[in-house]
Amino acid sequence: MEQPTFKSISLRLLKYFMNGLLLMSPVAITVYAVYWIITTLDGWLDLGIPGLGLLITLAGITLVGFVGGSLLVGPLLGFIENLLTRAPFIKLIYTSIKDLMEAFVGDKRKFNQPVMVELSDGTFKPGFLTQEDLTQLGYPGHVAVYLPHSYNFSGNLFVVSSESVKKVDVNATEYMKFIVSGGVTHIS
Numbered sequence: 001m002e003q004p005t006f007k008s009i010s011l012r013l014l015k016y017f018m019n020g021l022l023l024m025s026p027v028a029i030t031v032y033a034v035y036w037i038i039t040t041l042d043g044w045l046d047l048g049i050p051g052l053g054l055l056i057t058l059a060g061i062t063l064v065g066f067v068g069g070s071l072l073v074g075p076l077l078g079f080i081e082n083l084l085t086r087a088p089f090i091k092l093i094y095t096s097i098k099d100l101m102e103a104f105v106g107d108k109r110k111f112n113q114p115v116m117v118e119l120s121d122g123t124f125k126p127g128f129l130t131q132e133d134l135t136q137l138g139y140p141g142h143v144a145v146y147l148p149h150s151y152n153f154s155g156n157l158f159v160v161s162s163e164s165v166k167k168v169d170v171n172a173t174e175y176m177k178f179i180v181s182g183g184v185t186h187i188s
Contacts, residue, residue: 038051038054041054042057112128113129113167114170115127115168116165117158117164117166119164125147127155127179128175128176132162143165145160148180171188
């Protein structure tokens, strides 16, 4: 039986280290992200009792959501929104954040129609149809498609011919995970 060499032992240890890194990284990053979110939210109302600020913040957001849905608060929120959309710089910030939030949550979600865009060289790019008619922009027969980046929470908006777009019949959330993961996540 051959004696293991320093090189073979080093390679084996490196392999074990990489396997450990592969197993630990997603868990450690997730735990750290959750810890950071909780401590940040808890820090907004530092009441001296760990977690109390977080609970009050979450309850307050939930209460605003509940009250915001009532008939009495609707006109007041409409008035405040009207004020925010009249100020030039504030309008840009407010409407951009509101549109982004509505794209992911609520009744007006925008990333709910998965598509595949055929590029000129015969390759395909997965994305989401966000507008089906761009006639108002002077592009009849064209659509708006958001193409997310892999391993990143960003993307680009492309205006493409509607003939280059094929709708994909899959769950939108699973499709987004597929794109963001660089195609390594399987769509169920």
